[in-house]
Amino acid sequence: STVAVVGLGYIGLPTAAALSSAGLRVIGVDTSASRVEAVGRGEPPFVEEGLKQAVAEQIMRGRLTTQRTMPRADAYVVAVPTPLAAGHRADLGSVDAAGAAIAPVLAGGELVILESTSPPGTTARLARAIQAARPDLAVPLTEQDDAGGATTRATPPAARARRAGAAVDVVHCPERVLPGRAMAEIVENDRIIGGLTARGARRAMSLYAAFSTGELLLTDARTAELAKLAENAYRDVNIAFANELAAICADQGVDPWELIELANRHPRVSILDPGPGVGGHCIAVDPWFIVEAAPERARLIRAAREVNDAAPGRVVEQVLGAVRGQAAPTIAALGLAFKADVDDLRGSPALAIVEALARALPRARIIVAEPHIDALPESLSGWPKVSLAPIEDAVAQASTVVLLVDHREMRDLDHAALAGRAVIDTRGLWRQRRP
Numbered sequence: 001s002t003v004a005v006v007g008l009g010y011i012g013l014p015t016a017a018a019l020s021s022a023g024l025r026v027i028g029v030d031t032s033a034s035r036v037e038a039v040g041r042g043e044p045p046f047v048e049e050g051l052k053q054a055v056a057e058q059i060m061r062g063r064l065t066t067q068r069t070m071p072r073a074d075a076y077v078v079a080v081p082t083p084l085a086a087g088h089r090a091d092l093g094s095v096d097a098a099g100a101a102i103a104p105v106l107a108g109g110e111l112v113i114l115e116s117t118s119p120p121g122t123t124a125r126l127a128r129a130i131q132a133a134r135p136d137l138a139v140p141l142t143e144q145d146d147a148g149g150a151t152t153r154a155t156p157p158a159a160r161a162r163r164a165g166a167a168v169d170v171v172h173c174p175e176r177v178l179p180g181r182a183m184a185e186i187v188e189n190d191r192i193i194g195g196l197t198a199r200g201a202r203r204a205m206s207l208y209a210a211f212s213t214g215e216l217l218l219t220d221a222r223t224a225e226l227a228k229l230a231e232n233a234y235r236d237v238n239i240a241f242a243n244e245l246a247a248i249c250a251d252q253g254v255d256p257w258e259l260i261e262l263a264n265r266h267p268r269v270s271i272l273d274p275g276p277g278v279g280g281h282c283i284a285v286d287p288w289f290i291v292e293a294a295p296e297r298a299r300l301i302r303a304a305r306e307v308n309d310a311a312p313g314r315v316v317e318q319v320l321g322a323v324r325g326q327a328a329p330t331i332a333a334l335g336l337a338f339k340a341d342v343d344d345l346r347g348s349p350a351l352a353i354v355e356a357l358a359r360a361l362p363r364a365r366i367i368v369a370e371p372h373i374d375a376l377p378e379s380l381s382g383w384p385k386v387s388l389a390p391i392e393d394a395v396a397q398a399s400t401v402v403l404l405v406d407h408r409e410m411r412d413l414d415h416a417a418l419a420g421r422a423v424i425d426t427r428g429l430w431r432q433r434r435p
């Protein structure tokens with residue numbers, strides 16, 4: 001059978017590779033012409049271990065092709081961005097656009113799977129939109145709908161009678177792979193599959209069974225939506241706990257990493273690592289979807305977001321404190337990515353910190369070292385005082401060194417190079433361990 005993967009990004013492309021590697025015929029769809037073309041040449045536009053090889057092989061075998069227009073297919077896997085809009089609200093524009101593109105090509109009987117992380121109710125919203133665009137098809141919103149609509153007033157009997165053919169099932173199967181380990185986790189992780197109807201969930205299960213070695217856990221769509229959000233909110237709350245402890249430790253003159261290491265020797269304590277903030281496009285975003293759905297209830301989840309969002313500002317204050325009194329300081333900023341060993345700058349606290357320093361220090365030089373990029377992003381390239389250099393060069397020229405990302409390359413840095421410099425280590429990478 002043919003699967004269309006809608007959105008060839010960090011989730012869609014690895015999923016397209018996994019589905020085609022499992023022997024399915026896959027059509028990758030993206031609105032970006034350059035992305036369609038690059039992937040069509042077997043060249044993914046971002047790095048993920050094993051991705052390039054898998055994509056190139058499937059393209060070569062002809063099992064994976066790419067195009068901009070929505071094809072006919074037996075199943076559609078929607079993996080489009082669901083970013084935050086103003087006011088910490090979910091921007092569902094890309095999900096709506098995907099639905100609008102899929103609806104006209106449906107013939108009846110297809111499976112539409114939403115993988116994008118979504119606020120509660122989004123799967124039903126997608127189904128409603130497809131139903132509205134295609135009154136001639138049956139797109140069940142509930143079990144009762146599916147049974148013929150005996151108890152739903154929403155569907156007039158005349159409309160029901162006109163609907164021909166098999167139902168179009170809309171299902172939520174939230175992605176949950178860790179950036180940097182996407183290819184392995186897409187295959188190995190357990191999956192939550194939430195149907196608007198039980199049949200939809202079962203149909204999606206047989207699709208995922210083609211490539212997943214994890215357990216496939218069936219539930220309803222709203223539970224699946226909220227479960228995914230809960231996973232990322234859980235991590236956000238736990239990182240906020242570590243970041244709040246680190247701020248308290250700074251006032252108390254205590255090394256937070258030593259404190260956490262010691263507390264974690266308790267059999268039921270497992271505190272995460274404090275850092276310069278929470279970045280990426282998931283953990284810093286998804287908890288807001290819960291806040292939006294339940295603003296009165298989600299007090300802890302909102303507070304965690306606020307604690308983590310305040311972390312970059314604390315690092316900026318620390319750096320400003322370290323260079324106070326210097327007319328023209330040179331600062332080495334090590335790392336721009338949102339976390340270790342990835343090239344992804346989206347929502348990166350490190351990037352926000354360097355931008356803030358560039359604005360706050362008119363006469364400083366800021367030398368950025370980020371081994372995963374070969375040019376500064378647009379937000380920094382306009383500043384003559386900001387440059388990109390190898391790690392050793394950046395450190396050699398600087399009087400203040402701020403470590404922002406614990407990349408492998410930063411771990412390997414010879415500590416002797418740091419001698420005589422003010423060092424702000426936001427990841428606890430170079431801390432002095434007690435004997």
Ligand code: SAJ
Nearest residue numbers: 176177178179231235272273275278279280282283338339
């Ligand atoms: N971070 C800390 N301290 C820690 C752990 C992380 O400061 O102890 C920071 C990182 O530096 C980074 C941010 O948090 O800036 C998030 O990094 P991450 O590795 O925790 O998570 P993501 O955003 O790369 O991926 C998460 C994963 N979710 C969970 O682990 C619950 C992944 O499985 C999801 O699929 C992904 O979000 C997603 O797409 O939703």
